[in-house]
Amino acid sequence: MFSHRIDAALEARKSAALDRKLTVIDAGNQPVFSFEDTCYTNFSSNDYMGLASSKELSKAWQEGIDKYGAGSGASPLVTGFSAAHRRLEDTLCDWLGFDRAILFSSGFSANQAVLFSLLEKHDVLVQDKLNHASLMEAGILSPASMKRFKHNDTQHLNEILTKEQQSLVVTEGVFSMDGDLAPLSGIAKVTSQSGNWLMVDDAHGVGVLGENGAGSCDEANVKPQILVVTFGKAFGLSGAAVLCSARLGDYLSQFARHHVYSTAMPPSQAHALTHASLMLQNQQWRRDQLMSLYETYNSALSTVPGFVETQTPIKPFICGDVNRTLALTNSLKKAGHWVTAIRPPTVPKQSCRIRITLTANHTTEQINNLVNSIIHFSEKNHTG
């Protein structure tokens, strides 16, 4: 019975040209990598600040291994929590302006842990329609009822909140597939006016936006009750933290099951993450380099159909249907640019796109080569 179900699902995905493939990159996620004997510039990573391939950060991780050994050996409340974990929590709290930080092994588990431990049957979870799959799935599985407000529509959010009981409002700071910013000050205003709490998942904003990289909330001058930061993007590593009040921190460390019943991240990783936090705060040149690359990208493509202007390293290029998206992806790959086609179910059917991400490791020349290839394809194929 299961075999039949599995075969049918795989077949359906393949025939809709929606199947995904695992790409084995020999030397790992580098700014330029070789795959099947061809060299590509990597425009697909979330390594916005170039830390994943930074020698300085690798060295910090090695120092952490020398100091603390390989693994944590246990969950945090048993013996898995070290001085390195505490230092990471303290560094995040000082930087981002919260009393407590609770660490998780991934952003996916952090989001699930918060929603599962906080929400009860009569609560209402109100989410932006384009929130990440981890938030949507947690919402569907949580005991609360879930409502979705139109993307970035503060008025629609307000209409929902005026009709509902105790609600938790959840938005991303920067949306992962569109690269646009949430109107955080408006969202925070209507949320607090209705006496509710706000949770912001700033996976794509922290390190990139705000003063010293303090993220979307800093940029919008908003302090949510719950801030989720993930370490797989600007931090160049992996894992996540939930920033909150001391009381909520106490609660999560008792009741957040993904924290309590899961092996703590290796202390060497926590040590490296503290170093990454300091690099993000102090190495402003990485954000300056990104800003200069945005200018190159935006000015070259602004009149090309499919171009979307964003203030973040995420540059969606909208193609419409799946076939056109795959044609552009293949054409760019042939020219040595590694980009990812984004298709349903990640985005709606007619808004398939390529998701281009810029990083502080890219050069102006690499961006010029990329935009020239996009322009060439568009002229030949009348994209739009």
Ligand SMILES: Cc1ncc(COP(=O)(O)O)c(C=O)c1O
């Ligand atoms: C907005 C958002 N939240 C959470 C996650 C999940 O984070 P992680 O990769 O650490 O599990 C992602 C990952 O892409 C994301 O884009």
